[in-house]
Amino acid sequence: MTKLARTAVTAAALTAAMSVAVPATAADKTLLKTPVAFGTHLPALGTPIKWVSEQLPVMSGNKLKMKIYEPGKLVAPPEILEAVSSGKVNSGYATAGYWQGKMPAAALFSAVPFGPEAGEYLAWMYFGNGLKLYQEMYDTAGYNVKVLPCAIISPETSGWFKKPIEKPEDLKGLNMRFFGLGASVMEKLGVGTVQIPGGEIFGALEKGAIDASEFSQPAIDQRLGFHKIAKYNYFPGWHQQSTVFELLVNKDAWGKMSEANQAILETTCKASMTNAIAEGESMQHDVMAKAKANGVEIRYWNNEMLSLFKNTWDQVVEEKKQDAFFNKVYTDMSNFRDGYDLWEANAFLPRPQPNL
Structure with missing residues (x-):
């Protein structure tokens, strides 16, 4: 084979390889267009999803990115679930309590009166049946979404x-x-x-x-x-001893993501749970200390x-509990909490009386 022929064969092989490699690389790249229900200027409420958007390109080598749309800029907060399910957008950030009119059990994955504090909620979610039931709720109701818990805060004011x-x-x-x-x-x-x-x-x-x-x-x-x-x-x-926030991803879009990007997104959302509660816990006392000065x-x-x-x-x-799925979730959560009570009652110091 002449040198010219070998060069032509090599060039053809490289072209063929590139034609295979380029689409595979493109398939690895995902841009999540994410309308949010809370302004990203609000600490521990809107800041967690902003933090997630900053971490994703770093973790993925720019293969996974997120563009955030502030409340109402692309999709109104009450419409986020429908928009993600239909594919109008491929993701959205909200809290499941917004959908309780469509699915009564949704509120149980958001905040429960006299319910679990953050640590107990996380235990049920990740190591009990919480996350399994969370996804089952959306699947049973016919929503085409993958749900990822992506932030949590501790008690709110009453x-x-x-x-x-x-x-x-x-x-x-x-x-x-x-x-x-x-x-x-x-x-x-x-x-x-x-x-x-x-x-x-x-x-x-x-x-x-x-x-x-x-x-x-x-x-x-x-x-x-x-x-x-x-x-x-x-x-x-x-009414809200802790509150969970969710990232919803369109299931078709989720299925097209590489396994690496799926894992990065899941892991970053789990890290955001820690980051969000730490941020929230760090700043409440300073504000409360100034209450009297504000009248x-x-x-x-x-x-x-x-x-x-x-x-x-x-x-x-x-x-x-007349709603079958609400009853299923509440019963499971209650059973988990009954077991947790043994640990909580013995492991933690009694709470001091509030100094107001």
Whole structure:
């Protein structure tokens, strides 16, 4: 074979190899277009998904990237699940409690009144049946999504009120922004509830459209200015002792991702769970310490009110359990918690009384 012929054969072989290699490399690359339900300026609420978006290209060598769209910029928060399932977008970040109107059990994967704290929630999610049931819920309901828990925060405040709430009668007739399963409790106690986005709460309080509101942790609520209008901030957050946030990925898009990118995304979301709770825990005390200077009175619910919330929650549970899948998830979670109680009761120091 002449030198020219050998050169031609070599060139042809290289061209053939490149024609195979290029599509494979392209298939390894994924851009997740991700509308979010919470502004990325909100600490521990919106910042976790921003952190994830920053880590993915570093972890994957730029093969996996995420472009974030702030609330309402591409998809409105209440429409994220449908948009991801239909393929309008290939991913979205929200919390499952937003979908409880479509799937009653969804709220159990978000926040549970008098429910698990963050460590217990994570234990059930990753080493109990939580994550399996979480995906099963979406599959059974016909949603074409892969769900990844991607952030968690510890307790929220119980609400911001314009007047003291000292007895059950003080709740009757109030209009209040309230989220998730806790709203069902408040409604039974005579409170009219609405679920409006965080960015609209201040205006609603200011105009008197609502009398009170819960939203998130003190550092987040401060960013939204609730303390300027409502001067009574109640604890503990009985309705949300911890809250899980989810990254939804369109199942078809997930199936096209390389195994490496799938693993990177799953692992980064799991790391985000740690990062989010650490961020949230680090900043609440500074904000609370400044409450008095802002004219805010921090209050801890008296025993009568806490018992009222708990007994009413027990009633709500019995009603919600009429939905078969809600009952399945709640029963599994409760069984796990019954076992966990033995550990918790013996391993942890008693909680000190609040110094308010």
